[in-house]
Amino acid sequence: MKDQRAKEFARCAVALALALRETSGIGDTLEADVARGGNPFAPPPVARAEDPFAPSLAGSEGIFDQALTNGLAAIVAHEWPGEEKDKKGRVLYARQLLCVIEKHVTPGADGDLVIPDPRGDRPPPQSPADSNFHWRQLPALDTRIDARVLVDGLDVSQSARHARGTGGLERQHIDALLALDDHKSLRTMSEQHADRAWENAREEDRHSATRAAAFLELIGDDEAARRAEGVDNPNEYHPKHNPNGHDLDTCPICGYRTFCVQGLDIRGRVGFGQCLICTYIRSPDTADDEGYGEHLAWLDGKD
Ligand SMILES: [Zn+2]
Incomplete structure:
Protein backbone atom coordinates (compact mmCIF):
# COMPACT_ATOMS: atom_id res chain seq x y z
CA MET A 1 0.00 0.00 0.00
CA ASP A 112 24.88 12.66 -3.59
CA LEU A 113 23.26 11.18 -0.51
CA VAL A 114 22.82 7.50 -1.29
CA ILE A 115 20.30 5.31 0.50
CA PRO A 116 21.49 1.84 -0.51
CA ASP A 117 19.32 -0.93 -1.86
CA PRO A 118 18.49 -3.01 1.23
CA ARG A 119 19.20 -6.18 -0.73
CA GLY A 120 22.73 -5.04 -1.49
CA ASP A 121 24.68 -5.80 -4.65
CA ARG A 122 23.17 -8.45 -6.81
CA PRO A 123 25.27 -10.27 -9.37
CA PRO A 124 24.11 -10.21 -13.00
CA PRO A 125 22.30 -13.34 -14.19
CA GLN A 126 24.34 -16.24 -15.55
CA SER A 127 24.85 -15.99 -19.26
CA PRO A 128 23.61 -19.05 -21.13
CA ALA A 129 25.76 -20.12 -24.05
CA ASP A 130 22.92 -19.86 -26.56
CA SER A 131 22.06 -16.22 -25.95
CA ASN A 132 22.95 -13.18 -28.01
CA PHE A 133 22.40 -10.85 -25.13
CA HIS A 134 24.94 -8.61 -23.53
CA TRP A 135 24.47 -9.23 -19.85
CA ARG A 136 24.25 -6.26 -17.71
CA GLN A 137 24.40 -5.59 -14.02
CA LEU A 138 20.95 -5.58 -12.46
CA PRO A 139 20.07 -1.98 -11.82
CA ALA A 140 20.69 -1.12 -8.20
CA LEU A 141 17.65 0.11 -6.36
CA ASP A 142 19.77 2.66 -4.55
CA THR A 143 18.16 6.03 -4.02
CA ARG A 144 20.36 8.96 -5.00
CA ILE A 145 19.47 12.27 -3.42
CA ASN A 200 14.45 9.34 -24.32
CA ALA A 201 14.65 5.63 -24.94
CA ARG A 202 17.66 5.13 -22.71
CA GLU A 203 16.09 6.79 -19.73
CA GLU A 204 12.88 4.90 -20.36
CA ASP A 205 14.81 1.65 -20.53
CA ARG A 206 16.66 2.35 -17.32
CA HIS A 207 13.35 3.07 -15.68
CA SER A 208 11.75 -0.10 -17.06
CA ALA A 209 14.71 -2.14 -15.78
CA THR A 210 14.40 -0.56 -12.34
CA ARG A 211 10.67 -1.29 -12.26
CA ALA A 212 11.31 -4.88 -13.30
CA ALA A 213 13.92 -5.34 -10.56
CA ALA A 214 11.50 -3.88 -8.02
CA PHE A 215 8.76 -6.21 -9.25
CA LEU A 216 11.09 -9.23 -8.93
CA GLU A 217 11.87 -8.18 -5.40
CA LEU A 218 8.15 -7.93 -4.67
CA ILE A 219 7.22 -11.43 -5.89
CA GLY A 220 10.45 -13.04 -4.62
CA ASP A 221 12.84 -15.54 -6.20
CA ASP A 222 10.72 -18.64 -5.50
CA GLU A 223 7.59 -17.17 -7.02
CA ALA A 224 9.53 -15.93 -10.06
CA ALA A 225 10.99 -19.43 -10.58
CA ARG A 226 7.51 -20.97 -10.21
CA ARG A 227 6.00 -18.58 -12.75
CA ALA A 228 8.89 -19.13 -15.17
CA GLU A 229 8.19 -22.89 -15.14
CA GLY A 230 4.70 -22.53 -16.52
CA VAL A 231 5.13 -19.70 -18.99
CA ASP A 232 3.42 -19.92 -22.38
CA ASN A 233 4.67 -17.90 -25.33
CA PRO A 234 1.77 -15.79 -26.64
CA ASN A 235 3.79 -14.96 -29.78
CA GLU A 236 4.98 -18.49 -30.63
CA TYR A 237 6.21 -18.87 -34.20
CA HIS A 238 4.00 -20.98 -36.44
CA PRO A 239 4.66 -21.19 -40.21
CA LYS A 240 0.97 -20.90 -41.02
CA HIS A 241 -0.84 -19.34 -38.05
CA ASN A 242 1.81 -16.95 -36.79
CA PRO A 243 4.61 -16.54 -39.34
CA ASN A 244 5.81 -13.36 -37.59
CA GLY A 245 6.12 -15.06 -34.22
CA HIS A 246 9.36 -15.55 -32.29
CA ASP A 247 10.78 -17.98 -29.76
CA LEU A 248 11.06 -16.74 -26.20
CA ASP A 249 14.40 -15.14 -25.49
CA THR A 250 16.40 -14.75 -22.31
CA CYS A 251 15.48 -11.70 -20.26
CA PRO A 252 18.45 -9.47 -19.38
CA ILE A 253 16.90 -8.54 -16.03
CA CYS A 254 15.53 -11.71 -14.44
CA GLY A 255 17.62 -14.17 -16.45
CA TYR A 256 14.72 -16.49 -17.33
CA ARG A 257 13.94 -17.54 -20.87
CA THR A 258 10.67 -15.66 -20.67
CA PHE A 259 11.23 -12.59 -22.84
CA CYS A 260 8.37 -12.42 -25.32
CA VAL A 261 9.78 -11.01 -28.55
CA GLN A 262 7.36 -8.90 -30.61
CA GLY A 263 9.87 -7.98 -33.31
CA LEU A 264 13.55 -7.40 -34.05
CA ASP A 265 15.71 -4.31 -34.46
CA ILE A 266 16.55 -3.22 -38.00
CA ARG A 267 19.68 -5.41 -38.05
CA GLY A 268 17.76 -8.41 -36.80
CA ARG A 269 19.97 -8.83 -33.76
CA VAL A 270 17.99 -7.72 -30.73
CA GLY A 271 14.33 -8.36 -29.99
CA PHE A 272 11.93 -5.86 -28.51
CA GLY A 273 8.99 -6.89 -26.38
CA GLN A 274 8.28 -7.68 -22.76
CA CYS A 275 9.37 -10.22 -20.19
CA LEU A 276 6.47 -12.37 -19.01
CA ILE A 277 7.99 -12.73 -15.54
CA CYS A 278 9.62 -9.47 -14.43
CA THR A 279 7.62 -7.24 -16.87
CA TYR A 280 10.79 -5.59 -18.26
CA ILE A 281 9.99 -3.85 -21.54
CA ARG A 282 12.58 -3.36 -24.26
CA SER A 283 11.22 -0.79 -26.69
CA PRO A 284 11.93 -0.84 -30.45
CA ASP A 285 14.19 2.23 -29.95
CA THR A 286 16.20 0.46 -27.26
CA ALA A 287 16.45 -2.67 -29.41
CA ASP A 288 17.83 -0.52 -32.26
CA ASP A 289 20.34 1.05 -29.87
CA GLU A 290 21.50 -2.30 -28.53
CA GLY A 291 21.47 -3.87 -31.99
CA TYR A 292 23.74 -1.12 -33.25
CA GLY A 293 26.10 -1.73 -30.31
CA GLU A 294 26.20 -5.43 -31.09
CA HIS A 295 26.76 -4.69 -34.75
CA LEU A 296 29.80 -2.52 -33.90
CA ALA A 297 31.15 -5.19 -31.55
CA TRP A 298 30.74 -7.75 -34.34
CA LEU A 299 32.62 -5.50 -36.81
CA ASP A 300 35.38 -5.09 -34.20
CA GLY A 301 35.63 -8.84 -33.76
CA LYS A 302 36.05 -9.39 -37.51
CA ASP A 303 39.30 -7.37 -37.67
ZN1 LIG B 1 12.52 -10.77 -16.98
Whole structure:
Protein backbone atom coordinates (compact mmCIF):
# COMPACT_ATOMS: atom_id res chain seq x y z
CA MET A 1 0.00 0.00 0.00
CA LYS A 2 1.42 3.31 -1.04
CA ASP A 3 1.37 6.16 1.38
CA GLN A 4 -0.76 9.21 0.52
CA ARG A 5 2.45 11.22 0.45
CA ALA A 6 3.86 8.97 -2.26
CA LYS A 7 0.78 9.57 -4.42
CA GLU A 8 1.03 13.30 -3.91
CA PHE A 9 4.72 13.19 -4.80
CA ALA A 10 3.98 11.29 -8.01
CA ARG A 11 1.10 13.52 -9.04
CA CYS A 12 3.19 16.68 -8.67
CA ALA A 13 6.42 15.24 -10.06
CA VAL A 14 4.71 13.90 -13.19
CA ALA A 15 3.02 17.24 -13.80
CA LEU A 16 6.38 19.00 -13.57
CA ALA A 17 8.13 16.45 -15.76
CA LEU A 18 5.48 16.77 -18.45
CA ALA A 19 5.55 20.56 -18.32
CA LEU A 20 9.32 20.48 -18.61
CA ARG A 21 9.24 18.06 -21.48
CA GLU A 22 6.90 20.27 -23.45
CA THR A 23 9.51 22.99 -23.34
CA SER A 24 12.09 20.84 -25.16
CA GLY A 25 13.65 22.71 -27.99
CA ILE A 26 12.59 26.05 -26.58
CA GLY A 27 14.65 26.29 -23.46
CA ASP A 28 15.38 24.60 -20.22
CA THR A 29 13.13 26.59 -17.98
CA LEU A 30 9.47 26.45 -17.34
CA GLU A 31 9.10 30.11 -18.32
CA ALA A 32 9.47 29.01 -21.90
CA ASP A 33 6.27 27.10 -21.52
CA VAL A 34 4.53 30.13 -20.11
CA ALA A 35 5.68 32.13 -23.10
CA ARG A 36 4.13 29.52 -25.33
CA GLY A 37 0.91 29.55 -23.38
CA GLY A 38 1.06 25.80 -22.89
CA ASN A 39 1.83 25.85 -19.19
CA PRO A 40 -0.68 23.72 -17.31
CA PHE A 41 -0.05 25.91 -14.27
CA ALA A 42 -0.55 29.15 -16.15
CA PRO A 43 -2.57 31.85 -14.38
CA PRO A 44 -5.33 33.85 -16.02
CA PRO A 45 -4.04 35.90 -18.97
CA VAL A 46 -4.49 39.21 -17.11
CA ALA A 47 -1.90 38.35 -14.49
CA ARG A 48 0.50 37.25 -17.18
CA ALA A 49 0.14 40.49 -19.08
CA GLU A 50 0.96 42.50 -15.97
CA ASP A 51 3.99 40.50 -14.94
CA PRO A 52 5.34 37.89 -17.33
CA PHE A 53 7.37 36.05 -14.71
CA ALA A 54 6.78 35.88 -11.01
CA PRO A 55 3.06 35.26 -10.57
CA SER A 56 2.78 32.96 -13.55
CA LEU A 57 5.51 30.73 -12.16
CA ALA A 58 4.04 30.56 -8.70
CA GLY A 59 1.97 27.49 -9.54
CA SER A 60 4.77 25.27 -10.78
CA GLU A 61 7.25 26.46 -8.17
CA GLY A 62 4.71 25.61 -5.48
CA ILE A 63 4.26 22.18 -7.02
CA PHE A 64 8.02 21.56 -6.87
CA ASP A 65 8.05 22.31 -3.14
CA GLN A 66 4.97 20.13 -2.60
CA ALA A 67 6.40 17.18 -4.56
CA LEU A 68 9.75 17.44 -2.80
CA THR A 69 8.24 17.71 0.69
CA ASN A 70 5.95 14.73 0.10
CA GLY A 71 8.67 12.61 -1.49
CA LEU A 72 11.23 13.31 1.25
CA ALA A 73 8.64 12.81 4.00
CA ALA A 74 7.75 9.37 2.56
CA ILE A 75 11.44 8.42 2.38
CA VAL A 76 12.26 9.62 5.92
CA ALA A 77 9.09 8.00 7.35
CA HIS A 78 10.13 4.71 5.75
CA GLU A 79 13.81 4.80 6.73
CA TRP A 80 13.63 6.50 10.15
CA PRO A 81 9.97 6.37 11.25
CA GLY A 82 8.82 9.38 13.23
CA GLU A 83 11.68 11.65 12.21
CA GLU A 84 9.61 13.19 9.41
CA LYS A 85 7.58 15.13 11.99
CA ASP A 86 8.32 17.79 14.58
CA LYS A 87 7.36 17.51 18.26
CA LYS A 88 3.84 18.71 17.52
CA GLY A 89 3.39 16.02 14.88
CA ARG A 90 3.63 18.39 11.90
CA VAL A 91 5.51 17.23 8.83
CA LEU A 92 8.87 19.00 8.48
CA TYR A 93 9.71 21.33 5.61
CA ALA A 94 11.68 19.97 2.65
CA ARG A 95 14.93 21.60 3.87
CA GLN A 96 14.53 20.10 7.34
CA LEU A 97 13.80 16.68 5.85
CA LEU A 98 17.02 16.93 3.81
CA CYS A 99 18.90 17.70 7.07
CA VAL A 100 17.42 14.56 8.65
CA ILE A 101 18.67 12.47 5.71
CA GLU A 102 22.09 14.18 5.85
CA LYS A 103 22.33 13.24 9.52
CA HIS A 104 21.93 9.53 8.73
CA VAL A 105 23.58 9.13 5.33
CA THR A 106 27.19 9.76 4.30
CA PRO A 107 27.50 11.45 0.93
CA GLY A 108 29.07 9.51 -1.95
CA ALA A 109 32.08 10.67 -3.96
CA ASP A 110 29.83 12.82 -6.19
CA GLY A 111 28.20 14.49 -3.18
CA ASP A 112 24.88 12.66 -3.59
CA LEU A 113 23.26 11.18 -0.51
CA VAL A 114 22.82 7.50 -1.29
CA ILE A 115 20.30 5.31 0.50
CA PRO A 116 21.49 1.84 -0.51
CA ASP A 117 19.32 -0.93 -1.86
CA PRO A 118 18.49 -3.01 1.23
CA ARG A 119 19.20 -6.18 -0.73
CA GLY A 120 22.73 -5.04 -1.49
CA ASP A 121 24.68 -5.80 -4.65
CA ARG A 122 23.17 -8.45 -6.81
CA PRO A 123 25.27 -10.27 -9.37
CA PRO A 124 24.11 -10.21 -13.00
CA PRO A 125 22.30 -13.34 -14.19
CA GLN A 126 24.34 -16.24 -15.55
CA SER A 127 24.85 -15.99 -19.26
CA PRO A 128 23.61 -19.05 -21.13
CA ALA A 129 25.76 -20.12 -24.05
CA ASP A 130 22.92 -19.86 -26.56
CA SER A 131 22.06 -16.22 -25.95
CA ASN A 132 22.95 -13.18 -28.01
CA PHE A 133 22.40 -10.85 -25.13
CA HIS A 134 24.94 -8.61 -23.53
CA TRP A 135 24.47 -9.23 -19.85
CA ARG A 136 24.25 -6.26 -17.71
CA GLN A 137 24.40 -5.59 -14.02
CA LEU A 138 20.95 -5.58 -12.46
CA PRO A 139 20.07 -1.98 -11.82
CA ALA A 140 20.69 -1.12 -8.20
CA LEU A 141 17.65 0.11 -6.36
CA ASP A 142 19.77 2.66 -4.55
CA THR A 143 18.16 6.03 -4.02
CA ARG A 144 20.36 8.96 -5.00
CA ILE A 145 19.47 12.27 -3.42
CA ASP A 146 21.23 15.28 -4.90
CA ALA A 147 20.70 17.60 -1.92
CA ARG A 148 22.68 20.46 -3.45
CA VAL A 149 20.49 20.65 -6.57
CA LEU A 150 17.28 20.11 -4.60
CA VAL A 151 18.11 22.96 -2.19
CA ASP A 152 18.94 25.12 -5.19
CA GLY A 153 15.53 24.22 -6.65
CA LEU A 154 13.88 25.34 -3.41
CA ASP A 155 15.88 28.57 -3.50
CA VAL A 156 14.89 29.46 -7.05
CA SER A 157 11.28 28.52 -6.46
CA GLN A 158 11.11 30.61 -3.30
CA SER A 159 12.57 33.68 -4.95
CA ALA A 160 10.09 33.23 -7.80
CA ARG A 161 7.21 32.88 -5.36
CA HIS A 162 8.20 36.01 -3.55
CA ALA A 163 8.64 37.84 -6.84
CA ARG A 164 12.27 38.66 -6.13
CA GLY A 165 13.40 37.71 -9.57
CA THR A 166 12.50 35.80 -12.65
CA GLY A 167 13.72 32.55 -11.08
CA GLY A 168 12.65 29.40 -12.80
CA LEU A 169 13.14 25.70 -12.35
CA GLU A 170 15.55 23.97 -14.68
CA ARG A 171 15.83 20.43 -15.94
CA GLN A 172 18.44 19.51 -13.30
CA HIS A 173 15.98 20.36 -10.51
CA ILE A 174 13.25 18.20 -11.97
CA ASP A 175 15.71 15.34 -12.68
CA ALA A 176 16.89 15.41 -9.04
CA LEU A 177 13.25 15.34 -7.93
CA LEU A 178 12.38 12.40 -10.22
CA ALA A 179 15.40 10.45 -8.96
CA LEU A 180 13.68 10.17 -5.57
CA ASP A 181 11.13 7.87 -7.19
CA ASP A 182 13.64 4.99 -7.04
CA HIS A 183 13.12 4.78 -3.28
CA LYS A 184 11.10 1.82 -2.02
CA SER A 185 8.50 4.07 -0.34
CA LEU A 186 7.73 5.83 -3.64
CA ARG A 187 8.08 4.07 -7.02
CA THR A 188 4.68 5.34 -7.94
CA MET A 189 5.39 7.23 -11.09
CA SER A 190 4.48 4.39 -13.44
CA GLU A 191 0.98 4.45 -11.97
CA GLN A 192 0.81 8.06 -13.03
CA HIS A 193 1.63 7.43 -16.70
CA ALA A 194 5.17 8.47 -16.05
CA ASP A 195 6.22 6.73 -19.24
CA ARG A 196 5.25 9.90 -21.06
CA ALA A 197 7.62 11.84 -18.88
CA TRP A 198 10.82 10.04 -19.74
CA GLU A 199 12.90 11.96 -22.11
CA ASN A 200 14.45 9.34 -24.32
CA ALA A 201 14.65 5.63 -24.94
CA ARG A 202 17.66 5.13 -22.71
CA GLU A 203 16.09 6.79 -19.73
CA GLU A 204 12.88 4.90 -20.36
CA ASP A 205 14.81 1.65 -20.53
CA ARG A 206 16.66 2.35 -17.32
CA HIS A 207 13.35 3.07 -15.68
CA SER A 208 11.75 -0.10 -17.06
CA ALA A 209 14.71 -2.14 -15.78
CA THR A 210 14.40 -0.56 -12.34
CA ARG A 211 10.67 -1.29 -12.26
CA ALA A 212 11.31 -4.88 -13.30
CA ALA A 213 13.92 -5.34 -10.56
CA ALA A 214 11.50 -3.88 -8.02
CA PHE A 215 8.76 -6.21 -9.25
CA LEU A 216 11.09 -9.23 -8.93
CA GLU A 217 11.87 -8.18 -5.40
CA LEU A 218 8.15 -7.93 -4.67
CA ILE A 219 7.22 -11.43 -5.89
CA GLY A 220 10.45 -13.04 -4.62
CA ASP A 221 12.84 -15.54 -6.20
CA ASP A 222 10.72 -18.64 -5.50
CA GLU A 223 7.59 -17.17 -7.02
CA ALA A 224 9.53 -15.93 -10.06
CA ALA A 225 10.99 -19.43 -10.58
CA ARG A 226 7.51 -20.97 -10.21
CA ARG A 227 6.00 -18.58 -12.75
CA ALA A 228 8.89 -19.13 -15.17
CA GLU A 229 8.19 -22.89 -15.14
CA GLY A 230 4.70 -22.53 -16.52
CA VAL A 231 5.13 -19.70 -18.99
CA ASP A 232 3.42 -19.92 -22.38
CA ASN A 233 4.67 -17.90 -25.33
CA PRO A 234 1.77 -15.79 -26.64
CA ASN A 235 3.79 -14.96 -29.78
CA GLU A 236 4.98 -18.49 -30.63
CA TYR A 237 6.21 -18.87 -34.20
CA HIS A 238 4.00 -20.98 -36.44
CA PRO A 239 4.66 -21.19 -40.21
CA LYS A 240 0.97 -20.90 -41.02
CA HIS A 241 -0.84 -19.34 -38.05
CA ASN A 242 1.81 -16.95 -36.79
CA PRO A 243 4.61 -16.54 -39.34
CA ASN A 244 5.81 -13.36 -37.59
CA GLY A 245 6.12 -15.06 -34.22
CA HIS A 246 9.36 -15.55 -32.29
CA ASP A 247 10.78 -17.98 -29.76
CA LEU A 248 11.06 -16.74 -26.20
CA ASP A 249 14.40 -15.14 -25.49
CA THR A 250 16.40 -14.75 -22.31
CA CYS A 251 15.48 -11.70 -20.26
CA PRO A 252 18.45 -9.47 -19.38
CA ILE A 253 16.90 -8.54 -16.03
CA CYS A 254 15.53 -11.71 -14.44
CA GLY A 255 17.62 -14.17 -16.45
CA TYR A 256 14.72 -16.49 -17.33
CA ARG A 257 13.94 -17.54 -20.87
CA THR A 258 10.67 -15.66 -20.67
CA PHE A 259 11.23 -12.59 -22.84
CA CYS A 260 8.37 -12.42 -25.32
CA VAL A 261 9.78 -11.01 -28.55
CA GLN A 262 7.36 -8.90 -30.61
CA GLY A 263 9.87 -7.98 -33.31
CA LEU A 264 13.55 -7.40 -34.05
CA ASP A 265 15.71 -4.31 -34.46
CA ILE A 266 16.55 -3.22 -38.00
CA ARG A 267 19.68 -5.41 -38.05
CA GLY A 268 17.76 -8.41 -36.80
CA ARG A 269 19.97 -8.83 -33.76
CA VAL A 270 17.99 -7.72 -30.73
CA GLY A 271 14.33 -8.36 -29.99
CA PHE A 272 11.93 -5.86 -28.51
CA GLY A 273 8.99 -6.89 -26.38
CA GLN A 274 8.28 -7.68 -22.76
CA CYS A 275 9.37 -10.22 -20.19
CA LEU A 276 6.47 -12.37 -19.01
CA ILE A 277 7.99 -12.73 -15.54
CA CYS A 278 9.62 -9.47 -14.43
CA THR A 279 7.62 -7.24 -16.87
CA TYR A 280 10.79 -5.59 -18.26
CA ILE A 281 9.99 -3.85 -21.54
CA ARG A 282 12.58 -3.36 -24.26
CA SER A 283 11.22 -0.79 -26.69
CA PRO A 284 11.93 -0.84 -30.45
CA ASP A 285 14.19 2.23 -29.95
CA THR A 286 16.20 0.46 -27.26
CA ALA A 287 16.45 -2.67 -29.41
CA ASP A 288 17.83 -0.52 -32.26
CA ASP A 289 20.34 1.05 -29.87
CA GLU A 290 21.50 -2.30 -28.53
CA GLY A 291 21.47 -3.87 -31.99
CA TYR A 292 23.74 -1.12 -33.25
CA GLY A 293 26.10 -1.73 -30.31
CA GLU A 294 26.20 -5.43 -31.09
CA HIS A 295 26.76 -4.69 -34.75
CA LEU A 296 29.80 -2.52 -33.90
CA ALA A 297 31.15 -5.19 -31.55
CA TRP A 298 30.74 -7.75 -34.34
CA LEU A 299 32.62 -5.50 -36.81
CA ASP A 300 35.38 -5.09 -34.20
CA GLY A 301 35.63 -8.84 -33.76
CA LYS A 302 36.05 -9.39 -37.51
CA ASP A 303 39.30 -7.37 -37.67
ZN1 LIG B 1 12.52 -10.77 -16.98
